[in-house]
Amino acid sequence: MHDAIIINGLTSDYQQRARFEKKLYLLYQYFIQEGCRKYRLTYEDSFSAYSDAVLSAIHNILNGRFDNTFSLKTYLFQIFHNKCVDIIRKISNNKQRVNQSAITPELLGHLPETTKNIIEKLIDQERISVIMKYLESIGEKCKEILMLFEDGYSDRDIADKLAYNNAAVAKTTRLRCREKIKNLFTSHE
Amino acid sequence: MSDPQEYIEAYFSKELDDIEKAHFEERCSNDPVFAKEVAFYITSREAVRQMLLEQKQKEWQENEHGGKVRTITSLKRRTPARWLPYAAAACIIFAAGLFLMNSSGTPQKLANQYVKENFNVLSQTMDASEDSLQQGIAAYNNKDYDRALQIFQKIGQSDPGHGNAKKFIGYVYLVTKDYDKALQQFDELARMKDLYKNPGLFLKAITLLQKNGQQDKMQAKRLLERIISENAEGSKEASIWLEKW
Numbered sequence: 001m002h003d004a005i006i007i008n009g010l011t012s013d014y015q016q017r018a019r020f021e022k023k024l025y026l027l028y029q030y031f032i033q034e035g036c037r038k039y040r041l042t043y044e045d046s047f048s049a050y051s052d053a054v055l056s057a058i059h060n061i062l063n064g065r066f067d068n069t070f071s072l073k074t075y076l077f078q079i080f081h082n083k084c085v086d087i088i089r090k091i092s093n094n095k096q097r098v099n100q101s102a103i104t105p106e107l108l109g110h111l112p113e114t115t116k117n118i119i120e121k122l123i124d125q126e127r128i129s130v131i132m133k134y135l136e137s138i139g140e141k142c143k144e145i146l147m148l149f150e151d152g153y154s155d156r157d158i159a160d161k162l163a164y165n166n167a168a169v170a171k172t173t174r175l176r177c178r179e180k181i182k183n184l185f186t187s188h189e
Numbered sequence: 190m191s192d193p194q195e196y197i198e199a200y201f202s203k204e205l206d207d208i209e210k211a212h213f214e215e216r217c218s219n220d221p222v223f224a225k226e227v228a229f230y231i232t233s234r235e236a237v238r239q240m241l242l243e244q245k246q247k248e249w250q251e252n253e254h255g256g257k258v259r260t261i262t263s264l265k266r267r268t269p270a271r272w273l274p275y276a277a278a279a280c281i282i283f284a285a286g287l288f289l290m291n292s293s294g295t296p297q298k299l300a301n302q303y304v305k306e307n308f309n310v311l312s313q314t315m316d317a318s319e320d321s322l323q324q325g326i327a328a329y330n331n332k333d334y335d336r337a338l339q340i341f342q343k344i345g346q347s348d349p350g351h352g353n354a355k356k357f358i359g360y361v362y363l364v365t366k367d368y369d370k371a372l373q374q375f376d377e378l379a380r381m382k383d384l385y386k387n388p389g390l391f392l393k394a395i396t397l398l399q400k401n402g403q404q405d406k407m408q409a410k411r412l413l414e415r416i417i418s419e420n421a422e423g424s425k426e427a428s429i430w431l432e433k434w
């Protein structure tokens with residue numbers, strides 16, 4: 001399938017996008033075997049790296065960060081390779097704790113190094129898991145709005161899909177949902 | 190923008206101008222309460238992302254009838270071949286040989302192995318256009334060490350406290366076997382006080398083991414002992430390597 005068709009499908013409406021996400025996933029699914037063979041990962045780890053890579057690639061395409069310099073296959077494989085290396089490091093760090101890089105939240109990459117070092121100390125998987133638990137208790141609507149935003153949808157798209165009056169209302173609702181989790185999290189800490 | 194979460198979101202959505210961005214980053218360093226707000230923002234976004242990924246994995250693996258798509262491995266139903274017992278025996282002999290070889294490995298061999306496993310390819314994100322460090326890593330991974338060095342040095346010049354830039358400059362010198370320069374970088378890295386994890390001493394020891402002169406070996410040994418006594422980065426490896434001394 002031609003790259004342009006996939007990219008066009010991914011940037012179309014909600015239904016089309018879901019279809020083409022799955023098409024993209026299935027098209028290069030054999031990378032999972034590559035991950036097992038080339039990087040000696042378990043099937044589960046390789047699957048995890050691949051699906052994570054597909055999600056990152058989709059978000060980069062939607063945000064206009066995929067510029068067609070490479071083919072979609074090369075681009076996806078590069079991301080997949082990085083995710084595999086991250087997993088290998090994570091496994092190695094658990095054994096040796098030498099190099100600090102494990103899988104880290106992608107948003108940390110937006111910060112300059114000095115700031116990143118400060119913030120990174122305050123983030124760990126345990127806190128992430130606690131918040132995942134709280135996400136289940138803030139109501140379906142709140143969870144959905146946060147998931148849509150994380151999936152690359154703008155406040156305007158969210159307003160259309162969830163029938164809010166406008167983007168500003170969707171944004172206010174979304175921020176309130178985050179505030180709900182923050183309150184639960186603060187009382188936990 | 191009175192809500193701190195809205196302000197933080199504006200930073201990550203790249204809606205702030207350069208002055209506002211600099212102010213934001215300064216606050217992360219000087220205001221612990223604000224740093225916690227930023228950490229919460231990133232943690233909560235990551236939690237949602239992990240949940241989203243779990244949902245997508247289910248959707249992508251489902252076939253039209255709601256069942257799970259069969260994977261390539263599950264499609265293959267292998268029957269044991271006649272040669273399998275022989276191959277298994279050969280594997281056992283090979284594994285035993287490897288074990289014996291490893292158990293007699295010198296610290297130099299273990300250091301070589303460590304360099305091969307950890308420094309050939311560095312982890313990289315794909316948003317390279319926005320982060321020159323990532324461009325440097327990309328050049329490093331493509332074995333374009335001259336370009337990688339240029340990029341890392343430029344980052345180091347503009348931010349002398351950039352631990353990763355110093356570490357990666359050291360990596361470039363190490364893999365190109367310019368050991369004295371690598372040692373200088375790792376020495377400077379080891380002196381940096383405000384890093385969350387500082388592998389400077391351990392990297393110095395690795396470089397000395399690679400350099401492998403008589404004095405170097407003794408110095409590496411002392412460093413490994415110090416790493417263990419200070420429980421510094423690499424202490425577990427250091428104790429394994431010292432056992433082989």
